Structures are given as C-alpha cells and as structure tokens.
Amino acid sequence: MGRGVIACTLFAFATPALAEPTPPGTVADRADPATTEDAAAAQLPRQRDAPLLVGAPPPVPGAPGTPIPEPVPGGTLGPPGVPQGLRWTEDWSFLADPSKRTSPLEALRYIPLGSDPRSFLSIGGEIRYNYTYFSALNLGAKGKDTLSTLQQRLRLVGDLRIGADLRAFVELGDNREFFDTFATPPNRDAADIMQAFVDVTVPLTANSKVTLRPGRFEMPIGNGKQVGLRDGVNVRYIYQGIRGTYINRGVVRIDAFAVKPVTFTPGAFDDAPEKTRHFNGVYIATAPSLLVPSLGVDLFYYDLYRENARYVTKIGTESRRSWGVRFAGRTDGFDYDAEGTYQTGSFAGERIRAWxxxxEGGYTLPSGPAAPRLGVRANVFSGDNNAADGTIQTFAPPFPRTPLYSDAGWLNFSNLIDVFPSVTLKPAKRLVVVAGPDFFWRQTAGDGVYAGPTNFPLIRPVGKGRFVGTNYNLQGDYIFTKNISFRLFYTHFNASEGFERGGGRSSDYFGLWSDFRF
Incomplete structure (x- = not known):
C-alpha cells in the first residue's frame, strides 16, 4: 500500500479502537437486550456501572441496562447490532427482520441459511490505524531508540451459526507498520489466521449449559489484567487448544482451558502454536452476593510452562503456577476490584515463591457536571531480594495486559509497586477523559525493573533507593458512532535518579488510534 493510499484511508476512517469489553469476572443475570437504537444513543456506559481506567480498553458502546459481553464460550453477547472488541461476543440475530437493517453493511451481518432464523452467516471487518511516538521505546535500556510509526490492522470476520448450539468462527488478519526506523515484531504479521474455532453448546437445564471451544482464539480472563489482550499493538495474544465453559446463570461460571500461545511471524499463513510453551488453567466466577453481599468472588489457577524465561541473573526453563482469588463489586456509587495471587513452581533448578x-476502586459522584469519578489503583508485585538463596521471588503474570499503567506499555508486573490516583470525567455523552500521576517503586532493591512487552529485565537501577519514576497520564476515548471510535493517550515518564544511574532515562509517549468496525 502506497503512502498516499494510507493517508487517504486514515483520513476516511479517522477514529481509535471501538469499545473493547473490559472482561467481567463475575456472573449475574442480565437485562433484556436494548434495541440497536438505544445502544447507539448512549455510546458510553455510565461510569458508576463501568468505570474507565487508565490502561483499560475503551468502553463498550451501549445504553444503561444493555448486556455486558462475557468473553467466554457460551457467555452473554453484547448489545444487538453493536460491534465489539471481541468480535465473537457480537449479536446480529435481530437482523433476521430486514426492517431492522439501518445500513448497507448490515446486509452482510445476517445472511440467512434456510428457514431457521437462528441459522445464518455473519461477515464483518475492521480497519484500525494507530500512530505511536516514543522518545525512548525502552526507557534508555537499548541506547537511542526514538520511534515514530503508523500501525495498520485489517480484519475480516466470518461467523457461522447453525441453530442455537453450534457455531464456527474465523478471523483473518493482516498487520503492517509504516515509516518506522526499526521493526517492532508484534506489529508485523502478513495475512494469517487470527482466530478459527468451533463452539459446541450442550444445554443442561433452563439456566445451565456447557460450551466446548477447540481451535485458535483470543482469551482474556477475569478482569483482563493478568491474562489480557495486548491491544496496543497490531497482534493480540492468540492461543491454540481447547477451552470449555460451564455456566449456571446467576450462580457460577467455570472456565477451563489447555492451550499453547501462537507465534507471530512476518510471512503469510505461517503462524503456529509454540512448542516451548503451554498454558493451562481454571477460572471460577460466582454471581454477585452469592458468597459475599454485593461482591462477586472468583477463584483461579494458572499453569504456565516456558523454556525461555529470563530474570536478572539467569535464563532457563520455568514451570510457574498461579493460585488466586478476586473480589469485585459496585454499590452506592462505589466500585472495587481486589485480586491476590500466590505463585509456586520452579525455574532453572530453583523454586518459585512469588506474590x-x-x-482498584473509585467513587462516582451521584450528581454534578461531567459525572466525575475519583479513583485509585494500588498494585504490589514481589521481587527477588537474594539471587543466591535458591528461590525465585519475582512475580511474573502469564500474559499481562501490558498497558495496565499506560498505553506505552513500558513496565511489567514484576518487582513493582504502583499507586495511581485518577480523575475520570465525562464532559460529553460519548467522551471520557482520564488523568492522573502514577508513582512507581521497586518492591525490593535487590531486583531490577522489567519490560512490559517481554517480562525481560529492562533496567537495574543503581543505589538502595527503590523509587523508579512517575508516569503523568492523559487518556481520552471518543465513540463517534457504534462503528467508529477514537483513542488518544499521552504519558510522560519522569525517571528517578537511581533509574537514570542504571542507564535509564525519561521518555514521552503519544498514541492516537482510529478504528472502524462493521
């Protein structure tokens, strides 16, 4: 594609990624779906229902009371007729009535197959352009690494439904970056199969069912922090294997999986599951108030094996198991999410003991201009204070949402403490703005600071001081229509003296993406 074509296309579709659902970690009865017109009329959910957090994906378009998509096989779909970040959570069945179609593209979203209105083919697509600028991509760890680039993500989706209990889903993708001075691998993957799976659902009772999903798929889990999407780059985390979900509506959801991560290579149709890694686990989510009043309680277990693990002093084979619990809820304007994880296993002949x-929490004022939400996030991830004691104490999440702290994705969830007070404003119906400083410390001075995209050691600060630096974040999300959205993110990282003495430096990041989905 020539530069002129790129510029024209960017102008035509100028807008950031349309509402990706922040995966819910609890199960509850859902309200009846609102109409497509209702969903389009209130493109941003009320903040007390779904607070927007720095590092989180844009909110799901939908009016209050519309369904919240559940990113599990057989889970609740999103509002009818509204494209979602996870394309397999979309609901286009209402288009069985031709009078409901409001645009020519919607004719592709429902192609009937026979007399059963539940049997149809749905074809969709996505065009996303993401401009990013880093004054120091690796915060000084790799010398001069200023990067200015334009990422192009193209997707073609096919969703085949046969009755209520059988579906086949395919997503083809093409991922490019332009004007870069050096390559960033997750942004380069020529035409390939991003997702291809089958869902087979077995109803058990009026309120319960089991769905099996073999194939290749995206898989955010829980609140999407420890097992996320990696949406700041073109290629998300993709897995190949099998996933199964038991849902007892209003009581419990049990999600189990055995998968391998899929590698991304620059050629066409050459991606394959990694031979040196596997990822297995179980996530149990209870309905709010089932065990604790006003709270959903989740339990999870992850088993990650990889042969290329790397920490400050060693590289070797790692088998890491994560055991965790999560509490999340909302009441009277307050929202809260607390998650704790303990890790065991082995790495390069040493045992793992990490945590x-x-x-995360906040309060949304019940009245007032711009519906302000005052929030705070506080995370603590253990580090290794003694590299010679035979125990690895550095916490390492399986597949983290790297833009947890900011879209720059500089830092990981290892040997780190962060405290982020924030203010969220909704100055217009379709616009949300978040701002605040994020303060970072090492959990222990005996360990380094780890890179967001790879979890490899990034910088080893010099001195006994544990302060790393501060991110100054500004985020804006604008839903122009149900098909088009914009996202802007700016952050300045102000490095501490110890971080600079270890070879690091301050950096700026600016990102602007536009997303068109149908």
Whole structure:
C-alpha cells in the first residue's frame, strides 16, 4: 500500500479502537437486550456501572441496562447490532427482520441459511490505524531508540451459526507498520489466521449449559489484567487448544482451558502454536452476593510452562503456577476490584515463591457536571531480594495486559509497586477523559525493573533507593458512532535518579488510534 493510499484511508476512517469489553469476572443475570437504537444513543456506559481506567480498553458502546459481553464460550453477547472488541461476543440475530437493517453493511451481518432464523452467516471487518511516538521505546535500556510509526490492522470476520448450539468462527488478519526506523515484531504479521474455532453448546437445564471451544482464539480472563489482550499493538495474544465453559446463570461460571500461545511471524499463513510453551488453567466466577453481599468472588489457577524465561541473573526453563482469588463489586456509587495471587513452581533448578496484589476502586459522584469519578489503583508485585538463596521471588503474570499503567506499555508486573490516583470525567455523552500521576517503586532493591512487552529485565537501577519514576497520564476515548471510535493517550515518564544511574532515562509517549468496525 502506497503512502498516499494510507493517508487517504486514515483520513476516511479517522477514529481509535471501538469499545473493547473490559472482561467481567463475575456472573449475574442480565437485562433484556436494548434495541440497536438505544445502544447507539448512549455510546458510553455510565461510569458508576463501568468505570474507565487508565490502561483499560475503551468502553463498550451501549445504553444503561444493555448486556455486558462475557468473553467466554457460551457467555452473554453484547448489545444487538453493536460491534465489539471481541468480535465473537457480537449479536446480529435481530437482523433476521430486514426492517431492522439501518445500513448497507448490515446486509452482510445476517445472511440467512434456510428457514431457521437462528441459522445464518455473519461477515464483518475492521480497519484500525494507530500512530505511536516514543522518545525512548525502552526507557534508555537499548541506547537511542526514538520511534515514530503508523500501525495498520485489517480484519475480516466470518461467523457461522447453525441453530442455537453450534457455531464456527474465523478471523483473518493482516498487520503492517509504516515509516518506522526499526521493526517492532508484534506489529508485523502478513495475512494469517487470527482466530478459527468451533463452539459446541450442550444445554443442561433452563439456566445451565456447557460450551466446548477447540481451535485458535483470543482469551482474556477475569478482569483482563493478568491474562489480557495486548491491544496496543497490531497482534493480540492468540492461543491454540481447547477451552470449555460451564455456566449456571446467576450462580457460577467455570472456565477451563489447555492451550499453547501462537507465534507471530512476518510471512503469510505461517503462524503456529509454540512448542516451548503451554498454558493451562481454571477460572471460577460466582454471581454477585452469592458468597459475599454485593461482591462477586472468583477463584483461579494458572499453569504456565516456558523454556525461555529470563530474570536478572539467569535464563532457563520455568514451570510457574498461579493460585488466586478476586473480589469485585459496585454499590452506592462505589466500585472495587481486589485480586491476590500466590505463585509456586520452579525455574532453572530453583523454586518459585512469588506474590502479587492488584487493587482498584473509585467513587462516582451521584450528581454534578461531567459525572466525575475519583479513583485509585494500588498494585504490589514481589521481587527477588537474594539471587543466591535458591528461590525465585519475582512475580511474573502469564500474559499481562501490558498497558495496565499506560498505553506505552513500558513496565511489567514484576518487582513493582504502583499507586495511581485518577480523575475520570465525562464532559460529553460519548467522551471520557482520564488523568492522573502514577508513582512507581521497586518492591525490593535487590531486583531490577522489567519490560512490559517481554517480562525481560529492562533496567537495574543503581543505589538502595527503590523509587523508579512517575508516569503523568492523559487518556481520552471518543465513540463517534457504534462503528467508529477514537483513542488518544499521552504519558510522560519522569525517571528517578537511581533509574537514570542504571542507564535509564525519561521518555514521552503519544498514541492516537482510529478504528472502524462493521
């Protein structure tokens, strides 16, 4: 594609990624779906229902009371007729009535197959352009690494439904970057199969069912922090294997999986599951108030094996198991999410004993201009204080949402403490703005600071001081229509003296993406 074509296309579709659902970690009865017109009329959910957090994906378009998509096989779909970040959570069945179609593209979203209105083919697509600028991509760890680039993500989706209990889903993708001075691998993957799976659902009772999903798929889990999407780059985390979900509506959801991560290579149709890694686990989510009043309680277990693990002093084979619990809820304007994880296993002949705590909460004022939400996030991830004691204490999440702290994705969830007070404003119906400083410390001075995209050691600060630096974040999300959205993110990282003495430096990041989905 020539530069002129790129520029024209960017102008035509100028807008950031349309509402990706922040995966819910609890199960509840859902309200009846609102109409497509209702969903389009209130493109941003009320903040007290779904607070927007720095590092989180844009909100799901939908009016209050519309369904919240559940990113599990057989889970609740999103509002009818509204494209979602996870394309397999979309609901286009209402288009069985031709009078409901409001645009020519919607004719592709429902192609009937026979007399059963539940049997149809749905074809969709996506065009996303993401401009990013880093004054120091690796915060000084790799010398001069200023990067200015334009990422292009193209997708073609096919969703085949046969009755209520059988579906086949395919997503083809093409991922490019332009004007870069050096390559960033997750942004380069020529035409390939991003997702291809089959869902087979077996109803058990009026309120319960089991769905099996073999194939290749995206898989955010829980609140999407420890097992996320990696949406700041073109290629998300993709897995190949099998996933199964038991849902007892209003009581419990049990999600189990055995998968391998899929590699991304620059050629066409050459991606394959990694031979040196596997990822298995179980996530149990209870309905709010089932065990604790006003709270959903989740339990999870992850088993990650990889042969290329790397920490400050060693590289070797790692088998890491994560055991965790999460509490999340909303009441009277307050929202809260608390998650704790303890890790065991082995790495390069040494045992693993690590832990992490993720806390998030806020209060949305019941009245007032711009519906302000005052929030705070506080996370603590353990580090290794003694590299010679035969125990690895550095916390390492399986597949983290790297833009947890900011879209720059500089830092990971290892040997780190962060505290982020924030203000969220909704100055217009379709616009949300978030701002605040994020303060970072090492959990222990005996360990380094780890890179967001790879979890490899990034910088080893010099001195006994544990302060790493501060991110100054500004985020804006604008839903122009149900098909088009914009996202802007700016952050300045102000490095501490110890971080600079270790070879690091301050950096700026600016990102602007536009997304068109149908």
């Amino acid at each position: 992490g705590v993720l806390l």
